Amino acid sequence: MSTQLNIAQETAKPVPGSGFIGSTDDQDVLLEISNLSKNFGGLQAINDVSLNLRAGIITTLVGPNGAGKTTLFNMITGHIPPTEGNVHWQGESVIGKAPWKIARQGIARTFQDLRLFTHMTVEENILTVMEPGSWLWQPGGKSRKARRYDKVSQILERTGLTDKRHTRALDLAYAERKFLSLARIMATDSRLWLLDEPASGLDPNSYNLFLRLLREEVKEGITVCIIEHNLDIVVNISDRIAFLDQGKLLADGEPETILNDPALAAIYFGER
Numbered sequence: 001m002s003t004q005l006n007i008a009q010e011t012a013k014p015v016p017g018s019g020f021i022g023s024t025d026d027q028d029v030l031l032e033i034s035n036l037s038k039n040f041g042g043l044q045a046i047n048d049v050s051l052n053l054r055a056g057i058i059t060t061l062v063g064p065n066g067a068g069k070t071t072l073f074n075m076i077t078g079h080i081p082p083t084e085g086n087v088h089w090q091g092e093s094v095i096g097k098a099p100w101k102i103a104r105q106g107i108a109r110t111f112q113d114l115r116l117f118t119h120m121t122v123e124e125n126i127l128t129v130m131e132p133g134s135w136l137w138q139p140g141g142k143s144r145k146a147r148r149y150d151k152v153s154q155i156l157e158r159t160g161l162t163d164k165r166h167t168r169a170l171d172l173a174y175a176e177r178k179f180l181s182l183a184r185i186m187a188t189d190s191r192l193w194l195l196d197e198p199a200s201g202l203d204p205n206s207y208n209l210f211l212r213l214l215r216e217e218v219k220e221g222i223t224v225c226i227i228e229h230n231l232d233i234v235v236n237i238s239d240r241i242a243f244l245d246q247g248k249l250l251a252d253g254e255p256e257t258i259l260n261d262p263a264l265a266a267i268y269f270g271e272r
């Protein structure tokens with residue numbers, strides 16, 4: 001079994017010390033996680049995690065099953081309260097706020113199980129995440145409703161779903177459902193996207209489209225944090241990697257450094 005997370009060892013930079021790396025700098029921090037912990041009864045799912053999500057990059061959360069990745073997302077988005085610690089979004093704490101309020105402030109999220117409205121069409125699924133006020137007619141120029149439909153068209157075009165506009169989510173292929181989940185996030189105008197395994201199970205063409213789309217969005221100013229298990233995807237996608245294990249943040253840094261750390265690889269592959 002490989003002792004490394006990445007194959008490209010020749011490009012690796014040396015890891016200082018034993019290999020566990022701390023946070024680098026605090027430039028352009030959009031989301032600040034400070035000393036966050038979560039206990040479920042006797043289980044400490046997240047243990048004193050501090051991590052900054054920097055603007056305009058893709059940070060990937062990796063770690064073995066049960067490491068606490070989804071729990072971390074759940075605390076950022078207000079789905080579960082932390083036992084201790086804080087999360088600041090653009091300088092303001094989100095702790096205690098309802099998920100819908102946090103979403104409205106600009107943090108959007110996808111789920112592993114996608115959570116689409118399966119009996120609604122693709123278009124309807126996207127419209128549900130748009131502001132209700134958008135349906136009102138405004139004097140002068142195009143109605144807001146018309147502008148919303150234009151936006152839906154653009155999103156469908158970019159996600160390759162134009163032909164599926166009036167298809168029920170239920171009748172979509174797996175990759176199309178994944179793209180619909182992404183399309184719904186695109187419709188929210190959020191600044192931070194938290195994506196839970198967005199590329200898992202995609203065929204090569206869909207995967208390439210996904211990568212292209214994500215890079216375009218990041219170029220336009222979106223900040224992304226992704227939970228991902230597939231190392232090929234992690235290698236291709238990450239600007240930065242945060243490595244969690246048993247609720248602890250073991251490393252946070254450059255992909256090359258993290259992916260070539262034998263100690264982390266041993267944990268990832270269950271060889272410790």
Ligand SMILES: Nc1ncnc2c1ncn2[C@@H]1O[C@H](COP(=O)(O)OP(=O)(O)OP(=O)(O)O)[C@@H](O)[C@H]1O
Pocket residue numbers: 040043045063064065066067068069070071072
């Ligand atoms: N609501 C809950 N109640 C009790 N235990 C929970 C709850 N949610 C998560 N856990 C436990 O907390 C730990 C971390 O779970 P979490 O789902 O965050 O891990 P993960 O890194 O996302 O795992 P995976 O990669 O398998 O999805 C696990 O041991 C899990 O069983």
